[in-house]
Amino acid sequence: MDQPITSFYKYFTINQNLFNSLINNELYFSNPRYFNDPFDSLPRYKLCSDIQKLEKFYLFIQKHINEKIDIIRNLKDFEKKKLDFESLLEVFLKVLFKFDESYYNEIGNYEYKLIEIFTFYNNPEYFKEAFKVNSIELQNKMYADYAFLYIDINKFGVACGSTTQTCPVMWGHYGNNHTGICLKFEFCDDTGNQSICLSKDEKLEIVAVDYNDSPLDIFNLDYDELENLILTIYKTKCSKWAYENEVRLINNSQGLLKINNKSIKQIIFGCKTTPKDRYSILKLISCLGYRIDDLMIAKIQADSYELKIERMTIEDLAGSGVYLEELNVKKPF
Structure with a gap:
């Protein structure tokens, strides 16, 4: 002990x-995002080629984001921003599919990011297309979204x-x-x-x-282990x-x-x-x-x-x- x-x-x-x-x-x-180690509170993870395991992770985040549905739908200009992200996702999934700075610069604050995550995780076609085009980039995004929902948005110090x-x-x-x-x-x-x-x-x-x-x-x-992963990440x-x-x-x-x-x-x-x-x-x-x-x-x-x-x-x-x-x-x- x-x-x-x-x-x-x-x-x-x-x-x-x-x-x-x-x-x-x-x-x-x-x-911790401002610490001198770029991997701080975002340790590296094992890549996975099993679509069923990745889909399980996708559904876990979907469940978590949908628990905040009332908050998200009350955000300013929700419907308009959701449509904007649908258009943006179409571009990245079919043309570039790399969620680089040009993509994330469209997500200027926590409200935008919540709506973007809600949009991505409530259309299974996005997941299927992302896995087909670039499964590594899909995993990077899902891990970053998990960290945002469980760490960043809670503003732990x-x-x-x-x-x-x-x-x-x-x-x-x-x-x-x-x-x-x-x-x-x-x-x-x-x-x-x-x-x-x-x-x-x-x-x-x-x-x-x-x-x-x-x-x-x-x-x-x-699911239970994912709910309790925060301290391990920290x-x-x-x-x-x-x-x-x-x-x-x-x-x-x-x-x-x-x-x-x-x-x-x-x-x-x-x-x-x-x-x-x-x-x-x-x-x-x-x-x-x-x-x-x-x-x-x-x-x-x-x-x-x-x-x-x-x-x-x-x-x-x-x-x-x-x-x-x-x-x-x-x-x-």
């Missing part, structure tokens, strides 16, 4: 966004962290070339209950990323990213979420942070009433390419104009 995930380390650039997060007790949950605090590559990519900081967040209180959210009614899904190069066998899944990344040891918090909305500042237990300063930046951060958290268990700093080692995390000393603030009484820290520092 897997051990529960109780904490992660999150890297930050020292800038106004970090200051705002600390001042307002907030954590940002991003749209993701906050990413790591179980490691010593990887130089992580500090370089996400800690602004080692000039930033890393915060340790603990997700649960002493009783084991999730406590990272300020509101007790808020609960986050916490998952460790699975680094796996095997494509998902989506066309072999039954947590699957290729093995090239394994050095990140990533942990993800998944929220049911994107943007800023109020968090319990008691969940921040440790601050680690990058090895290239300036004494002035270190002092500014410490003074800020002191003024805000944070109680940090450990103030740490990353140090370059003489005999390895890993960083060593050490407890901060007064020497790490030398030249910053430090006045210890302002910092409300434990002594000796």
Whole structure:
């Protein structure tokens, strides 16, 4: 049985966004479509040549989209847009059949996309023609439509962290070339209950990323498995990213979420942070009433390419104009 995930380390650039997060007790949950991995939340899948399996997937999406029929029919200019997409589909299926940018540019927002999906999945002739002309493109479209209906339209947000605090590559990519900081967040209180959210009614899904190069066998899944595929999609990344040891918090909305500042237990300063930046951060958290268990700093080692995390000393603030009484820290520092 897997051990529960109780904490992660999150890297930050020292800038106004970090200051705002600390001042307002907030954590940002991003749209995974904007992450630096183009396959994020869209892991690769096994191609299938079995028309019956593909048709089963087509009918699954048809069932799902038709459950939203009342919403879709009430969208502005539904009938006109449906006719427009019927004409567009005729062109792509009989002339080009590649759902490239010129096709998707016609789908400028979620409402258009819903009507397009409704149109495609309520005419079985489109499926038959698509399979005959280009079955791979059909599969690409159905997978993208599944992701849209189960992930994109729900606007789930993701906050990413790591179980490691010593990887130089992580500090370089996400800690602004080692000039930033890393915060340790603990997700649960002493009783084991999730406590990272300020509101007790808020609960986050916490998952460790699975680094796996095997494509998902989506066309072999039954309806129940397809309904529950979302978390697998969110947590699957290729093995090239394994050095990140990533942990993800998944929220049911994107943007800023109020968090319990008691969940921040440790601050680690990058090895290239300036004494002035270190002092500014410490003074800020002191003024805000944070109680940090450990103030740490990353140090370059003489005999390895890993960083060593050490407890901060007064020497790490030398030249910053430090006045210890302002910092409300434990002594000796």
